[in-house]
Amino acid sequence: MHLADLDKKIIAHLQGDLPLCRAPYAAVAKEAGISEEELLQKIADYLAAGILRRMGTILRHHLAGFTANAMCGWSVPPERVEEVGRLFAAFPQASHVYQRPTYPDWPYNILTMLHGRTDAELELTAREMSVSARISDYTLLHSMREFKKTSMNYFAG
């Protein structure tokens, strides 16, 4: 999908925070200089094209009770990547599941982000995933400190 200047302007507005008023799309449309109807149509187009994953909400999970998170690296035989990737994706505790490159000092080709209420809960989740996928070589990297967490500003300013 070709992105015209108008699209970039609309995207720059949509990636911000929708105002908490009765007609938030009308407010955003006004800022972008189009009608509410046009904006809703653009949103539908972006979703159909896969540019927009969803209109949704980003939560601060640690405040919503999900105080612990960890990345888990899995060393999966190449011929099982497809099967194991799909299996891990079905775990509700896993928010992100990716295949990524390996290095001699980083042999883990599938990476999952796990969330839970405690570190012990994360360890239990990883064990369950390990048993379920029959993958015993994994490493759990608990989060110690969050230095930055933000959303990308596309086409800003």
Add this chain to the structure above:
Amino acid sequence: MKQKHAADPLSAADRELLNLIQIDFPRTSRPFAELGRQLGLNEAEVLSRLKELKADGIIRRIGGIFASEKLGFVSTLVALQVEESVLEEVAAAVSSYDGVTHNYERRHKFNLWFTLVAASDEDLRRILNEVSRLPGVAALRNLPAVRLFKIGVNFDLSGGET
């Protein structure tokens, strides 16, 4: 069983509301009225709950979640091995890039992990090159996605069983 305790400040009604809007925020002229219909609340009640959840810092943002690669951007995950004594300085230098969206200390030999979004491959390589030269950075491993199996931060907040 739905209990409210200190570590868990959300009411069952809040959890239901957050569950609903995490995944799919209505794309209609009056989205809060639509949410109210689904939850048995009126529009004003939904708005007032959301304003409070935002003021409390539980909601970071309601809006569009875009696929960076479809917008022509490139992104990657980067693992750094950093000398413990300068970890904070390196973390601050990494965080100062606009394209760094997440930056975490993790308990591992690779102790600093960040995600980077850039406008081009060239930009991305330039930033990685700069980061790899920061004093105290012993190793940098670039881990761009080969394949995406799942991206979706959908948590069941509705309470009850865990």
